[in-house]
Amino acid sequence: MLNNIQTKxxxxxxxxxxxxxxxxxxxxxxxxDQLQAIVNSLTGKADSYQGFxxxxxxxxxxxxxxxxxxxxxxxxxxDLVNNSAIAIKEMGEAASSTTNLAAEMKLLIxxxxxxxxxxxxxxxxxxxxxxxxxxxxxxLVSLVGTAGTDANNAVALxxxxxxxxxxxxxxxxxxxxxxxxxxxxxxxxxxxxxGMAPGKAxxxxxxxxxxSYLHTAYTNALAAYKHSQAALKNVTTxxxxxxxxxxKAQVKLKSLxxxxxxxxxxxxxx
Amino acid sequence: xxxxxxxxxxxxxxxxxxxxxxxxxxxxKANASLFSLYHDQGATITAGQKLVSAKAGLVFRQAVSNQAxxxxxxxNNQLASAxxxxxxxxxSVTNAAVCAANxxxxxxxxxxxxGDIGSIFSIINAADxxxxxxxxxxxxxxxxxxxxxxxxxxxxxxxxxxxxxSEVSSATVWDKSKSTNAQANNLLKLxxxxxxxxxxxxxxxxxxxxxxxxxxxxxxxxHLDSTTDVQAAQTALGFATVNLNNSLSVSDVDESSFTxxxxxIQAPFKKPLTDIDPVSSYYFILVKDSQKVTFSITDAENxxxxxxxxxxxxxxxxAKSHVSQRFNxxxxxxxxxxxxxxVLHDADGEPITAGTNYVVFLMAVYxxxxxxxxNNFDNFLSAASxxxxxxxxxxxxxxxxxxxxxxxxxxxxxxxNVLQLEFRAAQNATSKPEHRCxxxxxxxxxxxxxxxxxxxxxxxxxxVPAANYTVAVADGKGQYTATISESTTDNFGNxxxxxxxxxxxxxxxxxxxxxxxxxxxxxxxxxxTFSI
Numbered sequence: 001m002l003n004n005i006q007t008k009x010x011x012x013x014x015x016x017x018x019x020x021x022x023x024x025x026x027x028x029x030x031x032x033d034q035l036q037a038i039v040n041s042l043t044g045k046a047d048s049y050q051g052f053x054x055x056x057x058x059x060x061x062x063x064x065x066x067x068x069x070x071x072x073x074x075x076x077x078x079d080l081v082n083n084s085a086i087a088i089k090e091m092g093e094a095a096s097s098t099t100n101l102a103a104e105m106k107l108l109i110x111x112x113x114x115x116x117x118x119x120x121x122x123x124x125x126x127x128x129x130x131x132x133x134x135x136x137x138x139x140l141v142s143l144v145g146t147a148g149t150d151a152n153n154a155v156a157l158x159x160x161x162x163x164x165x166x167x168x169x170x171x172x173x174x175x176x177x178x179x180x181x182x183x184x185x186x187x188x189x190x191x192x193x194x195g196m197a198p199g200k201a202x203x204x205x206x207x208x209x210x211x212s213y214l215h216t217a218y219t220n221a222l223a224a225y226k227h228s229q230a231a232l233k234n235v236t237t238x239x240x241x242x243x244x245x246x247x248k249a250q251v252k253l254k255s256l257x258x259x260x261x262x263x264x265x266x267x268x269x270x
Numbered sequence: 271x272x273x274x275x276x277x278x279x280x281x282x283x284x285x286x287x288x289x290x291x292x293x294x295x296x297x298x299k300a301n302a303s304l305f306s307l308y309h310d311q312g313a314t315i316t317a318g319q320k321l322v323s324a325k326a327g328l329v330f331r332q333a334v335s336n337q338a339x340x341x342x343x344x345x346n347n348q349l350a351s352a353x354x355x356x357x358x359x360x361x362s363v364t365n366a367a368v369c370a371a372n373x374x375x376x377x378x379x380x381x382x383x384x385g386d387i388g389s390i391f392s393i394i395n396a397a398d399x400x401x402x403x404x405x406x407x408x409x410x411x412x413x414x415x416x417x418x419x420x421x422x423x424x425x426x427x428x429x430x431x432x433x434x435x436s437e438v439s440s441a442t443v444w445d446k447s448k449s450t451n452a453q454a455n456n457l458l459k460l461x462x463x464x465x466x467x468x469x470x471x472x473x474x475x476x477x478x479x480x481x482x483x484x485x486x487x488x489x490x491x492x493h494l495d496s497t498t499d500v501q502a503a504q505t506a507l508g509f510a511t512v513n514l515n516n517s518l519s520v521s522d523v524d525e526s527s528f529t530x531x532x533x534x535i536q537a538p539f540k541k542p543l544t545d546i547d548p549v550s551s552y553y554f555i556l557v558k559d560s561q562k563v564t565f566s567i568t569d570a571e572n573x574x575x576x577x578x579x580x581x582x583x584x585x586x587x588x589a590k591s592h593v594s595q596r597f598n599x600x601x602x603x604x605x606x607x608x609x610x611x612x613v614l615h616d617a618d619g620e621p622i623t624a625g626t627n628y629v630v631f632l633m634a635v636y637x638x639x640x641x642x643x644x645n646n647f648d649n650f651l652s653a654a655s656x657x658x659x660x661x662x663x664x665x666x667x668x669x670x671x672x673x674x675x676x677x678x679x680x681x682x683x684x685x686x687n688v689l690q691l692e693f694r695a696a697q698n699a700t701s702k703p704e705h706r707c708x709x710x711x712x713x714x715x716x717x718x719x720x721x722x723x724x725x726x727x728x729x730x731x732x733x734v735p736a737a738n739y740t741v742a743v744a745d746g747k748g749q750y751t752a753t754i755s756e757s758t759t760d761n762f763g764n765x766x767x768x769x770x771x772x773x774x775x776x777x778x779x780x781x782x783x784x785x786x787x788x789x790x791x792x793x794x795x796x797x798x799t800f801s802i
Contacts (some may be wrong), residue, residue, distance in 0.1 A: 045737035049757065066460055073453040080348070080446045087443045091359065094434040096364060101427045105373065108424050111417040112380060118413055118799035119387065122406045129403065140393045143505070147386035154379035158421070161372035165428065168365035172435065175362045178355035179440060182447070185348035189450070192341050210337045212455075217334070231756035231765065235737075238757075242736075 021260045028253040035246040042239040049232040056221070056228040063214070063221035070193075070214045078188040082199045084183035089177045095172035102169040105162045112158050114153035123148050254267050275648060279567075282514045283653045289507040296503045300496040303489065304725060305733065310482065310489040311716055311724035312762035317479035317623050318715040319767060324475040326469040335465035338458040346679035352440075353448035359440040366428075366435040373428035377421040386416040387411055394584045483715065493725075511656075518632050518655045522596070525662050530554050531594045534587065535634050535650065546641045549650075552585040552593070552632060558617045559627035559657045565617060567651040570633045573617065579605045581615045582633070599660070624661045624786040629654035651736070664778040666790035667695050672774050674754070674800035689741075689754040689802060691774050693792075697748055704781040705742040707752040708734060708761045712771040712799060721795045722773055726761070728791040731777040750776075754802065771799045 123144035130136040190198045195209035356359045387410055394407040511517055518532045555573060557565045573582040583602065585595055599622050600780035601611040613621045616628065641647045671694040676687040691707050708731060713723030720726065738759050742750035760767055766772065775794050780787035 041735035041737040045757075045759070045763065047761070051426075062464075066457075066464075068452065069457050069460060073450065073457055074451040076446065077451055078442065080450050083439065083443045083446050084352075087355075087439050090434070090438040091440070094362070094366070094431060094438055095433050097427065097431040098362075098369070098758045101369070101373075101424065101431050104424050104427060106419070108376075108417070111413070111420055114419045115410070115413040118406070118410050119383070120388070122403075122410055125403060125406060136534045137393055137397060140397075141391065143386060143390050147383060147390060150379065150383040150386050154376065154383045157372070157379045158376040160430075161369065161376040161424075164365065164369040164372045166430065168369040168435075170361065171358065171362040171365040173441075175355065175358040175438070178351065179438075179443075182348060182351040182443065184349050185344060186447070189341065189344045189348050189454075192337075192344055208333070208337070210334065210341055213330075215520075217330070227756050234755050234757035238737075250372060259346045265351045267696065 011242060015146070018260070018263055018267060020165040021256065021263055025253070025256045025260050028249065028256050032246065032250045032253050035242065035249050039242045039246050040238065042235065042242050046235045046239050049228065049235050053225075053232050055226040056225040060218075060225040063218040067214050067218040073213060074190070074193050077186065078198060079192055080186045081183070081190050084179070084186045088176075088179050088183050091172070091176045095169075095176045098165070098169045098172045102162075102165040103159075105165045109155070109158050109162050112155055117154050119144075119147050119151045275646065275650075276577040279651070285652045286507070286515055289503070289510050293500065293503045293507050296496065296500045300493070300500045301729070303474050303493040303496040305730065306487070307489040308725050308730050310486040311713075311718070314479065314482040314486040314715055315711055315713050315724060316762060316764050317475065317482040318713065319711070319764060319770070321472070321479050323470045323767070328465070328472045331461070331465040331468040335458075335461045336737070338454075338461035342454050342458040345451045347446050349451040352374075356440045356444040358434075362438070363432075363435050366432040370425075370428040370432040377418075377525070378413075380418050380421040380599040384414045387414045395505040396599055397468070432716050435601045470681065479715070486716070501689075503649060515653045515655075517592075517632070518652050520628075520630055520655050520658045523658050523660060524598050525660070527596055527598045528658065528660070529596045529677050530585070530592055530630060530632075530655075531592070532632050532652075534593060535589050536591070537640070544643070546637065546639045546643055547587075548636055549587055549634045551587060551635050551638045553582045553635070554585060554630045554632055555582050556599075556614055556622060556628055556630055557654065558616055559629055559654075561617065561629075562629045562771040565631060565654075567633075567648065569617060570631065570651050571649065574633070574635075578615075580612045581617060581619065583614070589648065622660060624659065627657050627659050629657055631655070661786050661788050662701075663788040664701070664780070665696055665792040667693050667705065667778060667792040667797040669793040671695075672776060672792060672797050674774055674798075689800070691742070692752060692754040693742070693750050694748050695744075695750055695776075695777055701787055702781045703746075703778045703787070705750055705752075706731070706739040706777040706779060707732070707742050708739045708759065708775045708777060709754075709766060709772040710775055710794060711760045711762070711764070711767075712773060721797075721799075725789075726794060728777065728789045731761075731775070731791050732779060732789055734761050734777075736765075739777070766802050768802055771801050773797050773799050 126136065126140055126144045130141055187198055193209060194211045195207040285386075391407045391411040394401075394404050398404050472508065511519065513534075516535065518530075520528050520530055522529045534552075535549050537544055537546060553570070553574065555565075555570055567734075570582070580602065583597070584605075585593060597614070599614040602614050604610040604612060615621050622628070631654060634650035634652075636649055671692075673692050674689055675692060677690045679688045693705075695703070695705060702750045710722040710724075710726060716723040718724050738761050740752040740758060741753075742752040744750050754766070760772065761775075773794050774797060776792045777789055778787040778791075
């Protein structure tokens with residue numbers, strides 16, 4: 001027993017204790033270094049994912065803005081189609097009423113010319129009778145003269161009216177055609193924009209259109225943004241855990257270092 | 271001490287040490303060049319992936335832009351036709367108004383004529399009733415009445431037509447057409463700008479890829495150079511070992527045993543010039559690599575004198591010149607008792623242990639006859655052998671047990687499936703292995719000899735930073751899982767791309783601080799690939 005105590009004395013115990021503390025400090029330092037490396041790596045990752053998120057956000061905004069411009073355009077094109085339809089209907093009514101008028105004017109001039117011929121015939125008869133019978137009223141003679149002049153005048157004016165009614169009918173026909181063409185283009189615009197005819201239900205198989213493209217682009221950009229958001233959240237959680245582990249290890253290292261320093265100071269005190 | 275032998279020994283030690291250092295330096299260089307190649311390959315793969323995605327973005331944006339051009343063209347045509355329609359309708363309005371006015375004037379004239387004829391009829395009716403004149407007048411009166419009525423009706427219809435024409439809303443259509451056209455052209459501008467930017471991205475990605483692959487080719491060349499240098503230096507060291515150090519080497523180190531190899535010492539002269547066997551017995555001594563510079567023949571002689579037979583191990587002189595003997599260093603046979611065994615101890619008297627680098631020295635005890643013949647009573651000590659350690663190695667995870675499967679997402683997450691990596695690994699009671707799951711992109715740009723297309727081994731896998739791998743979770747029954755989440759990246763730190771192929775790899779590494787276990791990487795060439 002005595003031998004044992006002599007070979008493993010207090011100094012040896014102290015030395016063992018100091019050695020153990022030193023090893024603990026080294027191992028705690030290693031732990032801190034490892035955790036620091038993990039924290040650094042995750043910090044870098046969090047930074048790049050922050051960057052990815054910013055890019056995804058800007059892409060999403062861009063896609064949303066494009067989509068909004070498109071949606072407004074589609075609405076505008078639809079309004080145009082609807083307005084065109086109204087204009088076509090109005091133009092149709094105007095054109096048919098003008099065409100009817102022109103036909104009516106032709107009948108009128110036919111009637112008028114016949115009436116004027118008969119008026120002239122009566123005037124001639126009155127004048128011949130006046131030569132045979134002076135008792136025929138002078139007023140009558142004067143009146144048939146006026147009637148002849150007025151008949152000529154009426155025919156001349158009605159011919160002008162006839163001409164302008166045909167001119168109007170021609171203009172209306174052209175206008176109706178132009179309005180129809182404009183409407184056809186408006187419908188084509190809407191169809192190209194949306195991939196479907198105005199007022200029709202969307203086809204089962206969506207055709208490639210600006211609307212489908214830009215809507216898909218926005219859907220994808222939104223999904224990518226959400227994905228980025230989730231990824232950043234993951235990385236941040238991982239980083240926080242690693243940071244917490246590192247803090248714990250640092251506290252442990254500090255306390256071990258303090259312990260070692262105190263033990264060394266005590267052991268070496270003169 | 272004999273200075274001849276000492277000088278020779280010093281020369282041998284120096285020569286071997288220099289060669290050893292050369293090999294070490296070159297291996298370090300080769301490792302550095304391997305890492306630099308790995309990083310350059312990573313940069314090339316990243317650039318390749320960016321180019322692929324930039325190209326896909328360009329294709330899409332060009333399609334959008336083309337569609338926008340079509341839309342804009344139609345909108346331009348539409349505006350032209352709406353403008354023309356508006357002008358025509360304006361003309362129609364004018365024409366209808368003129369027509370209405372003219373019809374009105376004509377009707378007035380016809381009514382005046384009707385008045386004249388009415389007066390004529392009245393006079394004839396009064397004065398000439400029943401005459402031929404009266405018959406004509408009656409007929410004329412009926413005619414003019416009918417005509418005047420038709421004229422009045424025409425006048426009303428003309429007014430109606432003029433009103434209807436004025437009501438045609440072509441101006442509204444034109445306004446709408448103008449604003450629609452402006453919007454369509456604005457959208458075209460936006461889409462063209464997007465396509466232009468996407469084109470620039472592709473060009474940038476192309477030049478990045480070109481630069482990266484140029485750097486990668488250089489790094490590949492540099493790595494080839496340095497591995498060639500290492501091979502040359504190793505050949506030189508081998509030659510020096512054969513000729514200067516009796517081919518002393520330690521080989522086939524495993525968890526319990528190693529083999530000591532050497533060539534027996536021959537007398538410098540053959541029979542009949544001398545007829546003396548030089549060596550009576552051989553010994554080998556295990557020495558820490560850090561102590562090999564100071565270990566000397568004196569230390570060896572002391573160990574021999576103290577009969578430290580758990581340190582200085584006898585190898586009998588053999589019939590063949592080449593000796594190759596295997597030792598179970600955990601169960602060395604005892605010289606005194608056949609039933610007892612002991613653990614091999616090093617020259618410091620400490621048992622052999624993992625985590626320390628060792629060398630062996632060969633000691634030859636010369637025969638008395640030989641010693642007498644040269645009048646030198648020193649024994650022989652070799653230079654140090656190659657460095658080795660008994661660090662155990664983890665078993666690599668079997669490649670055929672690695673699978674990526676779809677599992678139901680957990681409740682707190684969004685609906686749908688998530689991918690999960692699964693594998694089986696042997697349980698180890700004494701160690702704490704960490705299983706790092708890595709996802710290697712299968713490169714379409716690079717053509718390295720393995721499945722991934724770029725250099726990748728356990729040494730490189732150990733250097734992959736924590737952010738780029740996922741530590742697998744054990745279920746305690748040998749089954750391990752790792753979830754592939756939104757933030758999972760490949761080994762280079764790039765997010766996993768949809769549609770790209772990846773090889774799952776598992777690095778089994780020591781989580782203990784001692785790091786005595788050597789890591790093992792699953793075989794990436796036989797693992798099934800997956801894509802998200």
